[in-house]
Amino acid sequence: MSPSTSTQATRESSRVALVTCSLFPSLWDDDHPLRDALLATGIPVDVVRWDDPTADWSSYASVVLRSPWDYVARRDEFVAWAHSVPGLLNPADVVEWNTDKRYMRELAEAGAPITPTTYVSPGETWQPPSDGEWVVKPTVSAGSQDTGRYALPSQLDLAEAHVARLTSLGRTAMIQPYLSAVDTAGETALLYFADASGRLTFSHAARKGPMLTGPDEGKINPGSENITARIASPSELATADKVLAAIPERFQNLLYARVDVIPGPDGLPLLLELELTEPSLFLRTAPAAATRLAQAIRTRL
Structure with a gap:
């Protein structure tokens, strides 16, 4: 040859x-x-x-x-x-594991600081809180599909109907408090790519603006997100480290991870989602990010 x-x-x-x-x-x-x-x-x-x-x-x-x-x-x-x-x-x-958001339970049990979450499975009854703003979504979703934001008690009927609709279809609903910091500070996505040794290493961060404005409005429309570059804070990086450390040891050979956090009521970052399956990686917000990921793939080859 x-x-x-x-x-x-x-x-x-x-x-x-x-x-x-x-x-x-x-x-x-x-x-x-x-x-x-x-x-x-x-x-x-x-x-x-x-x-x-x-x-x-x-x-x-x-x-x-x-x-x-x-x-x-x-x-x-x-x-x-x-x-x-x-x-x-x-x-x-x-x-x-990662395409069903009930994985959050396992992360919480391992010490990751997650957004407080209630799960309602088919056949179960939801006991709604008396007031506040809440997000209802299914545990299996992408692009904020079937996701809504509700102010209680004024929108209680709508929130209950949303939960009932999901569970009647055999889906599990999850209910989380709407963290108001998303309207000001925004959500921070921290991106990690495998290095030459296979260890997930921080690459870059991006700010995600608010998307949910009312009941069940989320769609599979990534273009609706307002994404800009962001410098991750020490507390956000520390939270991401805790989340990554909580990933079950049985999962090896990770190429990438996205850790989405937002300030909780006390200002400390809480995990919204750990994306290991098909996340947007916001490569356009960091010029060298695509090259880093390409190198990680090349190393696997």
Whole structure:
């Protein structure tokens, strides 16, 4: 085999699939910098729908989840697909755990400071608080689908109807206090990518503005978020460290993580979500972020 043929064979054996869905057949545009950074290092890239029946997943050295955001109504199918894909990043066992937000219980038990959360499963009755603002959402969701914000007691009937609608469909509802700091300080997303040793290392942070303005208004529409660059505070980084330390030890080989925090009533950051499956990584807010992630993928190859 000639040197040029050998180089080509190596490149083909390193082909990467960036996984999307029919809503974003060319990727969500925040992932274009990652695609371009991979191509710039000579790594062939395909953009593939997770449910594409013609996809040969075994032909890829790595399959990286990016924007498969239509899986919510078909989560069981999506999880089964994940378990069938070799080289999936993040791995299938992480996908199964992280696509149901009841994982927050496990993080809380391990010492992570989470937003107080009540879960209402099918057949259970919700005992609503007497007042305050509250967020109702399903434990399986993406892009704030089926999510609403309610002021009690004036919107109690709407909040109860939302919980009842979710549970009647066999879904588990989760209820959290609406943290008013999102309207001023905003939410902070802290992004972590694997370094050369495989350890998650802080890359950059972004500010997310408020999205919810009323009952059940959340949609699968990432473009509606107001995203800007942010410098993470020491307390936010410390909270993220606690969250990452609380990830169960059975989950290895993580390529990326996004830790979403917001100031609680006492001003200290609380975890809203730990995103390990298909988060927006806000690569456009940090010019070198896509290169760092591409290097992390290259290291896996």
